[in-house]
Amino acid sequence: MILIAAATTAFVVRRFASHALRRSPAWDCGFPDASPATQYTAGSFAQPIRRVFGSVVFRAREHVTLPKPGDTSVARLRVDLHDTIWEALYLPIIRGVDAMADRLNRLQFLTIRTYLTLVFSALVLLLIIVGTWR
């Protein structure tokens, strides 16, 4: 339906509208040269959302270190942001997988005897399982 509506519009506009088309430079206000520095980046695009949801969703906290008058050390402003979904959902999974991998990693540095024992005991275990299954 959307296709039909959009195609009808395009057709009607093509049929009845002026066909004159001109390419020209983009409007120059705020676009003096096409350098990447003047353009919107992902960070600048997300800035309003970050600002609106910052204190709630991202748990943003500002830490301001203002030196006393006469103190010549630098003033600092640090903003801490948290990616809530990442920290609540993915980090536990990642930590779990990491811990498991660490434990299992020990299996890679055993002697040939231990491997043979493991293979043999696995075989015995499987045979016992199959035997009791029947």
Add this chain to the structure above:
Amino acid sequence: MIREWLTQLGQAALVLGLAPLLSGVTRKIRARLLRRQGPSIIQPYRDLLKLIRKETVIAENASWLFRAAPYVVFGTTWVAAALVPTFATGLPLSASADLIVIVALLGTARFLLALAGLDVGTSFGGIGSSREMMFASLAEPAMLMAVFTLSLFAGSTELSSISAYMLGPHAGLSISLALALVALVIVSLGENARIPVDNPATHLELTMVHEAMILEYSGRHLAVIEAAASLKLLLYLSLIACVFIPWGTAPSTDGTVAYAIGLGAYAVKLAGLGFLLVVFETAIAKMRVFRVPEFLGVALMLGLLGTIMLFVSRISR
């Protein structure tokens, strides 16, 4: 069967034909309230015709997306507007006239418009798209919350059923319903770039949102986008009319007389809602951009409250 489809097509044509008139009427009332003469109410039609006849200027670095987006935006908005029951309910497409579908269609249109705004790479398109997305991140959940409240009442998210329920004997005054109405009104103000959120008549650079996104458009593309914008206003007003003032809407089984009454009632409802909208607009000032999220957040909270209160009262009963 054929008659019903003709009615559906008629409705699609009606919303398309009526949308610029609605914009014209609201502009006229607004001008009169400000003690200005104002342009004629058919001025939007003239504007559209003028834009269509004019030469289109496209930026050198614009891609195909920039040229395709207006048509898709218009197509999705038109379909969404044609789905909302205006003068008759129970039309052939009303099975798909689901509120969530309408929200999704409008979301698609918004997404494409934001992409088109970013396409050329000017800072204005970027700022418009970025702000629009910020508003959307609050307005869309608020709209969905209002939808959920309504669907909890009617047991369906289908607009025809909700409208029928509101006409039925079980509907009464309810706090949740009032909260949903207020949420819906706030969302429609935000979505249509009306005054507390955005000024549709301005090109004041630092505050514009919708106008910033479409700044690079001209000629026939701009005409299509303007038509889509007025369709969207009509859509929201019809939505509020269809759900909260459903009287007079004709069921599809009735005859021509019922349709005529439905049409008349629809015109009266639209005019009334348009008048209220303009009075509200002239009474308050535009907000700073970063106060808008609080305004839309109120809508979200109200929608949430409405749903939760309804849920709790249903359970405790």
